[in-house]
Amino acid sequence: MAVTLFRKKKSKDPVSVDMANKQKRYEALVNALHGDLYRYAYWLCHSPDIAEDLVQETFLRAWRSLDSLNDEKAAKSWLFTILRRENARRFERKQLDVVDIDDQPVADVHSVSTEQDTENHLLRRQIEMLAPEYREPLILQVLGGFSGDEIAEQLGLNKNTVMTRLFRARNQLKEALERNEIKRGRSNG
Amino acid sequence: MDDLELRRRLYAAPNEQDDEIRAALASSPQNQQFADELKQLDSKLADAMKVPVPEGLADRIILSQSMEQFRQERKRTRVHLALAASVAFAVGISFSLLKGTPKHEFDIVEHALAHVYGEQDHLGDIDEGLRFQQVNSKLAKWGGSLNKDIGHIYFANFCDFDGTRSLHLIVDDDQGQRVTVFFVPDDQSPAEEVFTDGKMNGKVHHFPKSKGHGMSMVVLSSPNANLDNVEAKLEKSLKWESI
Numbered sequence: 563m564a565v566t567l568f569r570k571k572k573s574k575d576p577v578s579v580d581m582a583n584k585q586k587r588y589e590a591l592v593n594a595l596h597g598d599l600y601r602y603a604y605w606l607c608h609s610p611d612i613a614e615d616l617v618q619e620t621f622l623r624a625w626r627s628l629d630s631l632n633d634e635k636a637a638k639s640w641l642f643t644i645l646r647r648e649n650a651r652r653f654e655r656k657q658l659d660v661v662d663i664d665d666q667p668v669a670d671v672h673s674v675s676t677e678q679d680t681e682n683h684l685l686r687r688q689i690e691m692l693a694p695e696y697r698e699p700l701i702l703q704v705l706g707g708f709s710g711d712e713i714a715e716q717l718g719l720n721k722n723t724v725m726t727r728l729f730r731a732r733n734q735l736k737e738a739l740e741r742n743e744i745k746r747g748r749s750n751g
Numbered sequence: 752m753d754d755l756e757l758r759r760r761l762y763a764a765p766n767e768q769d770d771e772i773r774a775a776l777a778s779s780p781q782n783q784q785f786a787d788e789l790k791q792l793d794s795k796l797a798d799a800m801k802v803p804v805p806e807g808l809a810d811r812i813i814l815s816q817s818m819e820q821f822r823q824e825r826k827r828t829r830v831h832l833a834l835a836a837s838v839a840f841a842v843g844i845s846f847s848l849l850k851g852t853p854k855h856e857f858d859i860v861e862h863a864l865a866h867v868y869g870e871q872d873h874l875g876d877i878d879e880g881l882r883f884q885q886v887n888s889k890l891a892k893w894g895g896s897l898n899k900d901i902g903h904i905y906f907a908n909f910c911d912f913d914g915t916r917s918l919h920l921i922v923d924d925d926q927g928q929r930v931t932v933f934f935v936p937d938d939q940s941p942a943e944e945v946f947t948d949g950k951m952n953g954k955v956h957h958f959p960k961s962k963g964h965g966m967s968m969v970v971l972s973s974p975n976a977n978l979d980n981v982e983a984k985l986e987k988s989l990k991w992e993s994i
Contacts, residue, residue, distance in 0.1 A: 596812055622819060703764065710763070710767065
């Protein structure tokens with residue numbers, strides 16, 4: 563009771579104003595970046611549910627250390643880094659049984675209606691099939707919009723390695739898509 | 752820049768074109784077409800990577816943050832309450848402990864007299880028929896003991912001397928008169944003093960160290976009793992352990 567009264571009296575002090583500012587910054591950050599962050603999470607774990615959990619956990623961590631974020635421009639790579647660590651922690655916590663998706667009968671959850679959707683669906687499958695060390699820089703580049711230097715810094719690799727992996731990732735995708743074209747062409751013909 | 756290097760760089764980053772690459776592309780329509788194809792692939796990739804974001808995710812994120820903040824504040828409030836409670840508890844404990852230590856502010860003579868008058872009704876003719884050994888078991892609390900017989904003892908018990916636990920004795924002066932003796936833990940070391948109020952005569956003695964504390968002894972009786980005799984006996988018999 564005493565504590566509540568005490569608080570009410572101090573509602574206009576600098577600490578509360580700081581808190582209100584922090585809240586505003588935080589909400590702006592969530593609104594601007596939750597989509598990119600969710601998609602990044604999705605491509606790391608391939609599960610909508612886990613991706614959402616990861617994003618939630620990432621933003622909670624971000625809230626706790628929001629004061630350490632001085633440069634709003636760095637916010638995106640900062641959040642991406644938190645999320646990547648959060649994802650890594652998931653594997654430290656419990657070693658999940660990983661199965662090869664090609665060996666399992668999996669229900670197709672992506673709805674395929676228009677031609678554009680079909681193409682997206684095919685591309686998604688190809689992206690999923692990339693080795694993680696190729697996929698991750700590609701996601702950061704295409705989805706996150708980070709430059710080669712920034713990706714190198716985020717992943718703790720040197721830039722040449724990153725560029726090589728990006729090259730191989732696109733190369734593999736292109737080849738896979740071309741193979742697919744031929745296959746589709748044949749079966750249609 | 753040769754074609755192989757150009758292609759490698761375009762593959763790695765189709766949208767990061769520096770002047771060198773732009774110059775190389777300008778000079779070769781074939782390479783330009785290749786670059787355009789890669790850019791097209793990238794925009795398709797970007798589309799494909801844009802998996803649908805669950806509806807209301809932003810709101811849920813903000814909600815869970817405010818829930819956590821609420822939990823933390825409640826925890827903090829609980830900590831405050833716990834702190835307040837422990838402070839109150841500590842204050843309470845120290846008060847009762849302080850009360851137990853002999854640091855009273857009373858006038859020992861006045862209290863001794865008041866005590867005797869107050870209890871005259873029910874102690875006036877009590878006779879428990881005790882010997883000095885039974886007194887020793889009580890005096891031991893303060894490291895004191897009687898080493899010689901001090902004669903007949905009518906009464907020996909702890910009593911409350913204005914909040915200080917004291918020993919109340921009624922002894923015989925060898926002539927059938929009752930003499931009251933108080934042992935009161937007392938760090939204030941009152942002066943040795945002879946007093947009288949007309950109905951009672953008495954003396955205050957002080958022993959500086961008994962188990963680390965001071966001890967005052969008040970001997971009092973009606974004027975017709977032989978106070979000196981009792982005092983002499985106590986003086987010979989009393990020993991204090993100084994710890």
